[in-house]
Structure formats: C-alpha cells, structure tokens
Amino acid sequence: MKNTSTLLAFAMLIGLVACDKTIDSATTLPYPETSLESNAGNWKTYQLVSNTEIPVPAPEAANSAAYLAELDELKNIVANTTEAQKEAAIFWGGNGVARWHEIARNLAAQYNVPPNYNADGTYPAPDPANPTAYPRFPFANPPYASRAFALLAVAQYDALVAAWHYKFQYNRLAPYRYTAEINPLIPENDLPSYPSEDAVVAAASREVLKFLFPGEKPLLDEYSTEHKSSRLWAGANVPSDLAAGDSLGRLVAAKIIAYAKTDRMGQANNQAGVQSLRDDATARGITQQWHSLDLPARPPMLPFFGNVKPWNFNDSTKVAIRPSAPPAVGSDAFNTALKELQDLAKNRTRKQWEIASYWADGVGTYTPPGHWNRTASELILEKELNEIRSARAFALVATAIQDAGITCWDTKYYYLLPRPTEVDRTVTTSTGIPNFPAYTSGHSSFSSAGAEVLAYLFPDHTSELIALAKEASESRIYGCIHYRFDCEVGLESGKKVAEFAIERGRNDGSE
C-alpha cells in the first residue's frame, strides 16, 4: 500500500522533529569598553555620603616585588585554565552587573509563590529567621521584587562609584598591561583594575541578595566565588585587585542593608493595622471596600508597602502626588468601566488573551518589576554599556519602579477599591486575581515608571518603550483584572514618579 507507506513515513518524520528537545537560550559575549568614564568616581551616590566613605588602601606598585609575584601567579593560573573555566570567564565577562540582575530575577521568580493556606483556614507567614522552612522567605511578590531590584542596583552603583574613585586615584592597570605573557580571554581595556569592578559587583550583589534571599546563601557564595575567579581565569585581574574589590563591595552592601533595615519594609505586612486603613477609608465615605477573593480569604498583600521610604522623593511628596479618588462603586463612570470588562469576559479575543498572558507576570514569574528589569538589561547589553553605566541605568530604573510601587500601594490601600470580579462574579479573568485592591493598577504604575526612565536613558527606543508600557497596562483590562481607569491613572502616576528619577539622573554628574 503505497499511500500507507507514505503516511507511515510522514509519522516518522513528525516523530523525528518532535524528538529535538533542546531549548536555545541567549548568551552575551564580552564587549569592549567604549568609555573609561574616568569621572564616574564623582557621580552622585544614593547611600554613600562620599566616594571615600569606605577606605580602600593603596595597592602595591606595579613594579613592586609583591605585584610581580602576583603577575607570575596569574600567568600560571591562565596557563592552566580549563575549558569550563574559560566558559566561566566569558559568562561573567560580558556584563557582571547585568548578570547579577539576571540572578536576582531568577530568585524573584522562584520565590514568587504565595503561601498555601493551613488546615484551619489561616495563612502561614514566611519567616526571615527561618527562610528555608515552608513557607520559604521571602514571598517575592511584586512590591518585594521591586525593592529587591532597587537595593541590588543601588548597592552595585554606590560601590562602583567608590571603586571608580579609587581606580583613578591609584591608577594600577590591568595585569596584561604589565606583561605580554598574559593574553586575556576578554577584550582588553585601559581601565585601572584596582580595585576590581567585578569583585566589587560580585561582593555587593552577593551580600544584598543574601539579605533579600537568606535561604540562598550557599548558592550566592558560589556565584560570587566563580565571578571573582573568572577574572583570574580571564587574565583580567590579579588577586589583590579582587580582594580590594570584594572588601569595598561588601562594606558598601553593609550600608545598603542597614538602610534596608530602616526603610519601613519591616512594617509593610502589618496585618493588625488593616482595620485602621479600613476605618480611615470609611471615614472618608468609602463604604464599599475591597476584600480578598482567595478562598479562604487571604490577608492583603503588604498593606503598608505604601509607607516604605521612597528613593527619589519624600513622604510628603508621595502624599502630594497620590492620584485622586476613582469613580465610586455604582457611579456611572464606574459602571461604564465595569461594562467593558463584562463584555471582555464574554468575548476576549485570542490576541487580547495573548497580551494579557504575556504581561501577566504573576505567580512563579519575576513579576512586573522583573519584566522591566529584563528590558533594562536587554537595552544595556544592546548598547554595550560598561559596568558603571549599567549600574547607573539599573539604579535609576529600579528605584523609579520601587517608588512607583510605593505610590501605587499607598493609593490602593487609601481607596480600597474592589476588584471587578468582586463587584460582578461573572467577570472571569485570564489570570489570577491579585490579592490587593484595584485602584491604581500596579502593572501600569511599574511599567510607566520603568518605560519613562528607560526612554530617558535610551532615547532612540522611546516610542517603543512607551508603547510597551501602554500594552502592559491594557493587558490588565484584557485580563479583566483592572478597570480602564485603574490603568490610565496608573500610567500617569508612574510617569510622574519617573520624573523624579530622571531629574536625579540629569544631575548625578554623569551627563
């Protein structure tokens, strides 16, 4: 039977195609420094009072016996580098700052699972003192992740500003500038290599991430050790470059962690205070208030995250820029917005579903702040920014995004607007309903803040970035997670927040 044979052959062919089980993932290759940024040691820091606040001792001179011994040691290391070590040199040699943000996104995604309920209907709370016991600490929800990316970025940035100061003060170049016998595996440059910017980034990132994800200490140590060692394998640093960098990065991180302990995040999950939020809202005439739609009802997510210290403005500014009240439940404007969702729930197109799903960034993902952190990372790599320019970009974006989150959470618990599905149970969603009030949309706030700051940093991408933020915002309407006014006001609010970070960027000494 000729036809049958053809069919069987077809089946086999499909079988072979189906057999290929590899998934490609992108790798970034190291790129050369386009600018040494010799003035970056004077850029404005976030938490360091000055660029010499953390002392770094002078290195041994390049012609000293101690340094020559280090060079010999390095020659020996480079000569005996294994293939795996060469791969590590390339892996970390691309952009260490971005690499650690990638690690942070990975951790955020893994820890972004809400705790399950207990048999008695209560919910266990993650315990930072016992991070590996269920439920693991932290629950890396969007506000937590926004703060994590900001703390990481600020630690990297402040530490690199200090490092740049010492680099150009001491001006000891890379080892391959002192001997022809070392051919580095990554592009050469004339950036002074003491203290090592990679060790600074590895140590600052490691310490801050250990604070944020205390259950991952062994893994973070492993990454940090490999990152630092990779500089030896690459022939790009001598051990004393790394030791000085590690020390500086660690001490700057300690300052950032001390800040984080007093940024009021510790009180953000004060569930005992929720009733007072409700009473305040009632006193302002808001009687139809948000309730958890989880079964059993879950305590609201971080009801006092709106009180966390913003990076780029103060508390009174936060209150001053708080969006005005949403349409009251049952008002004409409210019903119009609800009607749009009732229709969408019945007739959501596949394209709308795709957009809602693409931007959902829900449970088990790096969250919307992580999504924009990834976009920032992609632009940074596309433009081949060096370490300190990368750190500045991440810091401006991440602090703006956290500030947007703070403003949004403040607004959410101020107005306590119910989710569409709470008002009308027939409004079925395409993704999980977040466990906090609707107005304003977190996605819109985070996205707008991220896109606006990125547009400032990468002006040739402006229209594309603003369009992405708009799509992210509208995705929440398509998903029936948000009313249109939640999203529109969220976008405006995020843009307003971004202006503070952009203003800072214009005056930080880097332009």
Added chain:
Amino acid sequence: MRNKYLLFWCLVSLACTANGQSPNDGLMMPKKQLCILAQYANGSWTEYWEGENKRENSNLGKFVAQSYMLMGNYGLSKRWNLILGVPYIQTKSDSYLKGQQGIQDLSLWVKYHPLEWSTNKGALNIMTTGGVSTPLTNYVNDLLPLSIGLRSRTASLRGIFNYTFNFGLYTTIQGGHTWRSHTHIDRDSYIFNNQLVYSDEVRVPNVADGSLRIGFIKPRFQTEIWIEKNACFSGDDIRYNDAPFPTNKMIATAAGFMAKGFITKQFALQASISQVLSGRNVGLATTYAAGCTYFFTVGKKADANAQ
C-alpha cells in the same frame, strides 16, 4: 467478528494527556468498512497530585473537563486501518479563571495487522499503530489545568498483542510511546526545573503508556475491564501551591470498565467509566463516557469473507 470499538481519551491528567488513547485495542476494521464514533466524556476531580503530594485547592474547587469526540476508522484493507479523531473540549472550575473550550488536536493513526496465529481454541493477533497529531486551533496552553491541551505536535508508535478465544474471552496487552514536540506559550519566560528560561518555547516531555485489557466479545455485545498507565519520561513537578505547566512530569494509573451493545447490526451504544488510582502532577479524575458507533460499507462490499 472484528468490530472496532473505540475507547478514547480518558481525561486522566490535570487537563489531558493529549495522547489519543484510542487505537490501542486488538481489533481491525474489514476492508472498505467505516465506523464512526461520536462520544461524550466527562472527567472531573477535586483532588490532584502536586508532585507526589495529593491535595485539594479551595481556589480551584472542582475541575471538570467535557469532551465531544468524533472518530472514524476505515479499513484500507484487511491488514491496514486508518483512524482519524478530533475532540471538542470544554473545561471549567470553581475559580474565577475563565473556563476554556475549543477544538483540540487532529489525530491520525495507521494500524497494521501483520501477524495472526489461529488454533482451534483461538487466535493470537499482533498489531502495530503509528500516529501523529497536530493542534487544529491556537488554543491557550498556559492555563493548566483549564487549558484544553498542550498545543504540541505528537507522533506515536505502539505494539498490540491480543489473544481471543473462540468463545469470546480476550486479553489485550499494548504499549506505546508518544513523542511530543516543543510548544510555544504566550509569554517569553517561565520556570522549568527551578530555573528561569528566557524563551516562549517549552519542552513537553515524551510519554509512554501501557495497558492490560480483559474482555468478552460476542457479535452483539462486548465488555471489558482494563488497567492502564501513562508516564512522562522526564519533566518537573508542579511547585508547591503553583499551577501545573506543560513541562510537568505527569504520571497516572487508571482502571476502567466498558460495555458495548449493538442495537442493530450497524449501530452500537457504548459506555465506560474509569478512575485514576494513583498519579503525579495529575488530577484524581473520575471519567465517564457514553457514545454511539455506526458501521457501514464504503462503496461496493469487496470482500464477502470479511468477518
């Protein structure tokens, strides 16, 4: 008597294993004979296995998947059968997530019956089936368990050993392997094996299945009990309190019962029930199905000896 009965897709998994469970019996259609099956199935569960941990989820409540299956089996010759099937599937739960519905995957199998040893007591039949399937619509595959399928192309091969005594008792042992292609989801990052993957391309594990069937078959009546196992070769577990995902290592053991009776020579009714007994990353599903089969000859009856 070699009528084809079709016991299809049994909704054992959280959503579905998406591998056609049909062409795994020990029966063939005679040349130029066509049988059409229309079947309704309803599978539901409230408990499921998150990895190996059995649990309920009050936010999901009861999950129900209903399917309407249309299948055709045509005798190309005495030894070659061609089988086609397509289901329409509808899912729902007690959650606020929108239930899904739509036409799922088109499956095509070729069944070959090369060997038969007859004695005065009965006959041993050896058969093999090769199949392919492809999604017919761009359904949402990243909303498990509500997704109607994984939107993966598949190819399968199976071997079937059947012994039928002349008085009607039979047993069928069959085993198959299904290769499943990567699928694409609407987002471009996801967690697999506790690592973030930056891609919209998702690896769907291959799956093996096997079953043991014992039944009794007469010209007007057939009944059967079976036990079967489906097991993915690789994949990860559903993370604690997270949703299932196409990469999950789904494993299920189920037992079932089927009865079929002919109302006329051409028209038969059938019903079945199956129960998942144990599993991993699947629902503890109970599935019942009811359907009717219509047999007829396409063109001139060619072979008077067709049994």
